[in-house]
């Protein structure tokens with residue numbers, strides 16, 4: 502057959518003893534991992550929505566970790582690229598809500614009971630992202646007490662500076678007085694807001710040309726948080742649309758808990774500085 506009639510001509514068709522697409526991607530593992538507990542039509546959507554979100558979160562964690570070490574090594578350009586990718590991952594996650602939103606309360610209630618007390622509240626990758634970024638609420642470790650390997654992975658993250666801590670250490674290396682932050686050795690808990698850090702960002706935003714790399718880093722962080730906030734907002738709106746004001750399966754008040762979480766700031770001084778410019 503001539504190529505015009507058979508566009509697949511030349512394609513490898515024989516995979517005995519050769520690595521194929523499915524082998525490389527371990528598709529049998531990935532595609533065998535959907536096990537609905539009910540006969541409800543929409544449960545597959547629910548599972549795939551969460552599994553794909555967790556895959557994208559895995560990539561976000563990989564990128565944030567590398568960005569943290571690049572900043573630690575004063576290698577800002579690769580860090581910028583990685584942070585841009587993290588923002589794009591969140592954009593992807595944000596768009597994915599549109600698929601889940603096609604599920605109505607009538608459809609969700611058909612299988613909600615099967616979920617027991619499981620909830621996204623127990624997503625350890627989501628907590629890893631929060632902890633890596635700098636939102637370190639130790640109470641969030643509790644649901645993982647029964648899984649020592651998960652707990653110790655989260656504790657490892659808490660033992661080192663977060664993305665924002667590294668940005669602040671970078672400010673200090675560049676001659677800014679960051680006050681108490683300069684003496685910090687314990688990274689485990691929440692960091693208090695700091696006037697000197699705010700003042701440093703103020704100087705940077707007032708003279709971008711003089712501090713371009715720090716200015717660019719600040720904007721990458723704000724961009725990341727902007728997309729992260731949109732994720733939270735999409736979540737709470739989808740949740741209200743689907744379960745109204747019911748309590749969450751995870752035991753929280755549900756929508757009012759999620760609304761409260763909208764107020765959490767990853768990089769607080771970077772938002773405060775805007776009022777002062």
Ligand code: HEM
Pocket residue numbers: 550551554555601609619620621622623624627736739740743744748749750751752753754755756758759762
């Ligand atoms: C029908 C769709 C969904 C509903 C009704 C829902 C509902 C809830 C509720 C009520 C909570 C509060 C915790 C609780 O008491 O359960 C929660 C937390 C959470 N959900 Fe969902 N959710 C949905 C979809 C998703 C999806 C697709 C993800 C993506 C992975 C997700 C991730 C999370 C995370 C990470 C939390 C913890 C948030 C925090 O503590 O700040 N949820 N969800």
Ligand SMILES: N[C@@H](CC(=O)c1ccccc1NC=O)C(=O)O
Pocket residue numbers: 551613616619620621622744748749750751
């Ligand atoms: N918290 C949800 C249940 C839920 O959404 C969920 C359950 C198991 C696995 C992931 C979930 N997604 C996000 O919270 C609810 O209260 O209906």
